[in-house]
Amino acid sequence: MDAAFTAEQDEIRRTLRDLLAKHSGPGEVRAAVRTAEGHDRALWRRLAQELGLPGLALPEEYGGAGCTATELALACEETGRALLPSPLLATAVLAAPLIAALGTPAQRAGLLPRIADGALTAALAVPGGSMAAALGLTADNRTGGWAGGGRAGGVQARLGDGGWRLYGEADRVLDGHSAGLLLVAAHAGGYPRSRTLLFLAPAEADGLTRTRLTSMDETRPLARVELRDTPAELLGADDAPDVCGALAATGRTAAAHLAAEAVGAAAGALERTVAYVKEREQFGRAIGSFQAVKHRLADLYVRVEAARSAAYHAAWDPAAGPLALAQALEAARTVAGEAVQLHGGIGFTWEHEAHLYVKRAAGDELLFGPVHRLRDHAAGQAGLFGDVTPGGLVHGVAVR
Numbered sequence: 001m002d003a004a005f006t007a008e009q010d011e012i013r014r015t016l017r018d019l020l021a022k023h024s025g026p027g028e029v030r031a032a033v034r035t036a037e038g039h040d041r042a043l044w045r046r047l048a049q050e051l052g053l054p055g056l057a058l059p060e061e062y063g064g065a066g067c068t069a070t071e072l073a074l075a076c077e078e079t080g081r082a083l084l085p086s087p088l089l090a091t092a093v094l095a096a097p098l099i100a101a102l103g104t105p106a107q108r109a110g111l112l113p114r115i116a117d118g119a120l121t122a123a124l125a126v127p128g129g130s131m132a133a134a135l136g137l138t139a140d141n142r143t144g145g146w147a148g149g150g151r152a153g154g155v156q157a158r159l160g161d162g163g164w165r166l167y168g169e170a171d172r173v174l175d176g177h178s179a180g181l182l183l184v185a186a187h188a189g190g191y192p193r194s195r196t197l198l199f200l201a202p203a204e205a206d207g208l209t210r211t212r213l214t215s216m217d218e219t220r221p222l223a224r225v226e227l228r229d230t231p232a233e234l235l236g237a238d239d240a241p242d243v244c245g246a247l248a249a250t251g252r253t254a255a256a257h258l259a260a261e262a263v264g265a266a267a268g269a270l271e272r273t274v275a276y277v278k279e280r281e282q283f284g285r286a287i288g289s290f291q292a293v294k295h296r297l298a299d300l301y302v303r304v305e306a307a308r309s310a311a312y313h314a315a316w317d318p319a320a321g322p323l324a325l326a327q328a329l330e331a332a333r334t335v336a337g338e339a340v341q342l343h344g345g346i347g348f349t350w351e352h353e354a355h356l357y358v359k360r361a362a363g364d365e366l367l368f369g370p371v372h373r374l375r376d377h378a379a380g381q382a383g384l385f386g387d388v389t390p391g392g393l394v395h396g397v398a399v400r
Helices: 007-023 026-033 041-049 069-081 088-102 105-116 243-279 291-316 318-342 354-368 371-381
Strands: 122-125 155-160 163-174 181-188 195-202 208-213 222-234
Touching: 007 041, 007 069, 069 088, 069 243, 069 291, 088 105, 088 122, 088 163, 088 181, 088 243, 122 163, 163 181, 163 195, 163 208, 181 222, 195 243, 243 291, 243 318, 243 354, 291 318, 318 354, 318 371
Parallel strands: 122 181, 155 181
Antiparallel strands: 155 163, 163 222, 181 195, 195 222, 208 222
16 A cells, blocks of 8 residues: 555645635634535535536546545545535545446436536435435444335335335435435335335435434534435336445445545644634643643644544455444544633633634534544444354353
8 A cells, every 4th residue: 555645646735735725714614514405505616617526436437537535535624624615525535436436327427427417416315314324334334224125204205107216204414405307316126025125216306305304513404304205217228227336335445535624624633623713812821832732732733633544544454444434533622622721711711723623523423423432333243243152242241
């Protein structure tokens, strides 16, 4: 593995950082999240058309740049540093890879070029608000429990003379209120032969209702999607594609990108805190000159750099994505909490920018974690615990 970045990768990072420094400061972020879309549409068009951000990891034949997961991870790190509210995660990290993996040639040719140029945004809707389980990050997604199942619960799909129809609802759909296309996970077949499939539902489909929810982190807009006899198109061919396998593969790569984004947020919070302690004076000295403050900042720096190394490795080897995500989420949570503490009295005010980082760290762990479940599932998949016999111990708890 060559850990050095290429000139092109460094240019992606530099260009994006410069652009976001000018157009995505704390004030711009707060203004963007209060719009109907939940993001700055003009800035998103610029990121898509000038930098090709949504198509960065898509093949050139579909209008993308044909880059690797590493380039997209570097972009996510910079958007995380600025806490940029945008459809990048929902569209380019979650939805586009699923369309590329499962879609028919016609579906890929019709949707991916529009995603690459920013004309179309998409969102992945899974029932029960169980995104982490659906992506195989905290549980085995082949059990199907995350998607409801049987004749009730979750989202149900029925095939009739007029095609597929969807019934049910999905909560906590990332960017679900504004996406032009929804990828809906639904059960078909009924109990006991039910199977999980993915369907394409355009935003203007009949019977589709989308409601934006109040979320802890306003930069991550969430929505409730209700489907009442909604016409939809099966993603892929009719020969039962391996949806759970595709979701798990997408989850591993998405975890690497999410880890890079969380590292960017942690680094941004740390940079702002370092700048503050250099200026804030107490007893005639900058508080950053106190040994106790130096030690705390040094510990935070080590956490961020360790998480960054894990995220970069995961971009090269997506199998390490879930563990890298756990480390990055933990680092983001710790750094954001310390940022509030080290900012003192102003850090505790709700209006201060430090709280944006606290909300991002907490919101991401609720949506894609928690950290201990990410690690527990990864350890179980690696076989670290082996076979547990009755009377043994798992995490210090006796197994009966």
